[in-house]
Amino acid sequence: MVSEKISPYISFTREEWAKLRFNTPMTLTKAEIKELQGINERLSVEEVEKIYLPLTRLLNLYIDASQQLHSVTDQFFGQATRKVPYIIGVAGSVAVGKSTTSRILQSLLSRLPEHPKVQIVTTDGFLYPNATLENKGLMDKKGFPESYDIKKLIHFLSDLKSGKDNVRAPVYSHFTYDIVPGDYIEVDGADIVIIEGINVLQTPVTNEMLSRLYVSDFFDMSLFVDADEVDIKRWYIERFKILKESAFKDPNAYFNRYANLSDEEAEEVAADIWNRINKKNLELNISPTKYRSTIIFKKGKDHLTEKISLRKV
Template sequence: MNYVSRKHGLCHAVDVSQLPSVEPNSFAHLNGLGIAHDDIKDIFIPLAAMIWRRYQCWHSNFPMIIGVTGAASVGKSIFTEVLFTLLTSWCERGEVSCFTTDNFLFSSHALESMGLRHHKGFPESFDQTAMQQCLSDIRVGHSVIIPDNDHKLGGRRLNLCQQIDHPNIVLVEGVNAIYFGHYSSQVDIGIFLEAPLEAIKCWFLKRLKSFIGTSCCDSSSYFHALKGLYPEQMDEYLSRVWEEVELENYHLNILSQRDSADWVIDKKCDHAIKGLWLKG
């Protein structure tokens, strides 16, 4: 892999001069996500441009699939949302779709009954048959319906779903987005987000504590049982989840996808992108 640092300018390594313009409302949306203008210009537009250029040379009748993966809380959702917004700005309506593999997680109740309560996020906690069928259907150009999963509820939201209807570009994000239930890469462009593990731990604990704080009073929430914990008990619980679930899953199942990735995004402790590794 070849490393391109932010210092030396990804925008100089990728020609963006012939790209369509980005719509003002797209910039406004990205700013609303907390993405700085310099990051959009120096990092994300060149990255999206590489996808766009490949798409322009895409001679298949079937969609191009891009997988974005990495540890929990490393920033996959925001990263994917930025790429989706830029690509949508350059494409016709409906040509770009995105979804998360989290929508194929078994419910917390199902995981409990299968003895997988502490394996949420591990391969066996996903409905891999449904995931593989979804990817196969997208591959051959079929329209697919994807369930809507809510982490706070610990399961799928009834009567809510997402339709992927014959797009030309599909962005998939999740802890298994490159392997997608298989043991070999099933995407056309694989993107792995990495950062120092201590930073990922801090991001994860902060997000989980926020989830619990905003939903533990809701009796229908997965986190309701944690309502009565004292602060020191909560900290102990969070640390145990990190050590026994997230960190173990990262080393066993997530990190191995890095070798299959076409791009490895190098993030700093403040979520800023320092540079990236490019295959080839």
């Protein structure tokens, strides 16, 4: 383990963490791993083996312990209560790799011997629609805490933890850059739910009574994907340039106006968006929540995880 000052976390190097895999089997093929990686990420079998298999083993142990606690509690009350999903929060900046992390975890966890049902819900669906953001003057603060309907998100999580069936979450389209009217993700009978989003560890921004609850109050485990700002900015610009040559080409895409930019122009536009919006959000609202997480994955410039910090129990 990494030697450091007194801290609420135990930190591991990449190699130290890899040894904690023990006999956890690799259940993903090289082709499947390639499908799970992000647009500009190079996710390798080695990264899954050294980083995600130990994490899967740890999560499996935590989930088993949670189920045992549920059984003990039922025994105490002398009655059977409904089992509720184990909720994992995945936080971090735009372009840092949260979605890839969530997809890998979903795939690995769903292939555990018990074959749990694992679903991913992104908090993008709880953004206010563009029309509302425009009325509030918040389009340039999309992704900031005030751009989310936190009350709706907390109600959704509360329903999950209450054991309700058919709990629905709104759907967000990165193609249209807006909420999809009438479209929902339905969570029903899930054993594990992964809540992924930049805002999942943030504290409330209103004085309403409901805001006394944090989104993270409903998490059983939380993971923060971290990296140096200079690297995240570079990944954001690289992704923007790739999208310029692909998704933005569709005439119906929200960002179609950027499709014909040169690489140099695209870099300037992406850097401007980063500096005006994403950089500020990272510094003001996202990075300060890092130490509210259970686990911190620190990535290096090549997207490979270099350090893992686990909160002491």
